Amino acid sequence: MLMFAFQQTSAVADHVPLLPYLLIVLGLVAALLTLPLLLGRKTKNAVKSASYECGVAPKGSARQRFSVHFYLVAVLFILFDIEAVFLFPWALNIQGLGLAGFVEAVVFVAVLGLGLGYAWRKGVLDWQ
Amino acid sequence: MSDTQVYYLAFLVKLLVVFTLAVGLVPILVYAERRVSALMQFRWGPNRVGPFGLLQPFADMVKLLCKEDLVPERASKVLFTIAPALTCIPPFLVMSFIPVAPSFALAGREMKGVVVDSPVGILLLLALSSLTVYGLAIGGWASNSKYSLLGGLRSSAQMISYELAMGISVLAVLCVSGTLNLSEIIYRQTQFFGYDAQSGNWAGWNIFAQPLAFVIFLVAAFAETNRLPFDLPEAESELVGGYHTEYSSMKFSLFFMGEYIGMVGISSVLVVLFLGGWHFPGMNSLGVQPGTLPFTLLGLLVFLAKIGVLLFFFIHVRWTLPRFRYDQLMRIGWKVLLPLALLNVLVTGAVVAGS
Amino acid sequence: MEVLERVAFYVMAVLAVISALLVVVNRNPVASAMSLVGAFLAVAGLYLTLNATFLSAIQVLVYAGAIMVLFLFVIMLLNLEREPFDLPGIGRIAGFGLSVALLFSLISLALGAVARPETSARGGSGAEIGDVFFSDYLFPFEMASLLLLVAMVGVIVVARRRKPEEEEEEQA
């Protein structure tokens, strides 16, 4: 029963081969992560396990706050990603939709272009 | 053996071939990179271990395996260990979606030249490349070191910025191809220089229909794989070693393996989307019957040759161009590539919708 | 066919529930976020068993690939450590009771539903979704872009550190 399952096309059957492939990959990665534990030498001292700061003794925690700029870039990424996601269905039957569909897509892109322009003007895309 | 058993055995072989392709190209690339760079700089490069230094990558491998596996005192142990795995698993999975060869008939069935023939393949490829970000960000964070953290953040910000341009350039290709399935995208391109009524395709390979999308994708590919001139996240002169500063031994090499397999993966995607996949003009008139095993192997060979050229290009560029500054890099991503890609989509849309 | 989908459904359902529980239980916010990625991937698998291929890919692309990256960035940005463990107060015990009650009422509601035959005329491919948007639902499609624009402007206004000269301008 299960043996014949591969033949028919369904969304699940299409993606099932990913599973054995993933298992092989996971096996390799797990092996590579554990091998050095068996082969490598094990010495431990305070200087070795300190975090690297060019030889100077580490000062304070690394867990400090940093620029909010990274956050803004990530948000812009998500919002434009969604734009692409909405344009995919349009791109896929662009010929069936014709000129009307094209105009609608242009409106869609133009509205988001305003957003890009706003971010541009506010200096979000500039890195000091 | 019954037909079904033959089929599944062949399927397993195919799985292993694709996997070996991904893993096997890594030592070759490491070797090629060192030899090519040496050639370009009038040096010898590795030539001691084995003939022409061919065994050098394996010697490196043994050395790395025997190194001490350090975990910094203040690191988050579990996340520190998972991060290298997270960076190299997605590029591995990319290879399973790539149609590396045409399909052939076996035991009365069609054996496809791809492990996972997904109807939404290209979307999943884009998704996989965005999953790579986790490894970098978590690796940098879990090390609990200032350089690692900043390096991890920088590379993640860079990757997501260029991913956007990449995704939108793919959009233009879809306007031409009209499908998300990678095998079909290749099939559309095999109609070389013939008019294909359904897709309105005049000139086979997408690189001719979409040269701008190709350039954008290529530039983004360099940024995605953290290669020079976009390897700023690991710029030695500024951030010590970037997100993998604190890593040693095999965990360190997993990051590098991820980078090299990522290179193989992204070259494969480029070949599939723009360069006709396993196909080249005149392939059908060589006397090899399409749909048979020899034809499949021929296709695989063509595919390997194509990604070989691209990989050489990757290496050549690394030793030719200087590195960008971080602000330049972000500016190129957001102010040049993104608007250009959007414009390209709209122009393509106008042409295709108007025809 | 039937067997494969059934197995896939159970595996994905169990994975989704386990990773969802891990999100709630983990005290390290980064670990919570990673578990949530797992839950999203499992939900994408569930979409696949429903034949909603496009949505399944979008789930991976947007939720696992973009939204959770944002969460991770914020956790790193705010420098969040493990949450200290403290004994549950009355409010939290009440919260626990409330969600258990919610669970049982929802499940009893679900079990009372009548399964209609699955007779969708259209599948869930990208082209078919495009048909839907560009025929009956053009307005929501365009509104989506407006929504994204508003979000973009809102985020920039709220999160951006103002330059000193702008601050003075606002004071005046």
Added chain:
Amino acid sequence: MITVVDYYVVASILFAIGALGFLLRKNVLVMFMSVELMLNSANLVLVASAKSFDLARGSAFALVSVAVAAAEVGVGLAIIIALFRLKATVDAEEITNLRG
């Protein structure tokens, strides 16, 4: 036989877990993640029931809801960051003062 009821049950469990996280956790970020989980379970119900009517239409609705979720996460996290600047905490029980 897997029917729509099974999907309802899974979605219910996910929704309840999301509610649990929202009510029990004090970290605003984890609370927000729980909300995302609840949103996802609602989407699952939407798509599962669309199977009996029109899957493409259900998927399109779910797509719009994904867009809404993305916008919501962006703005929500921005507010959390702004709040953190003001109070230097993400503990929901300590952020009680709405006057800022």
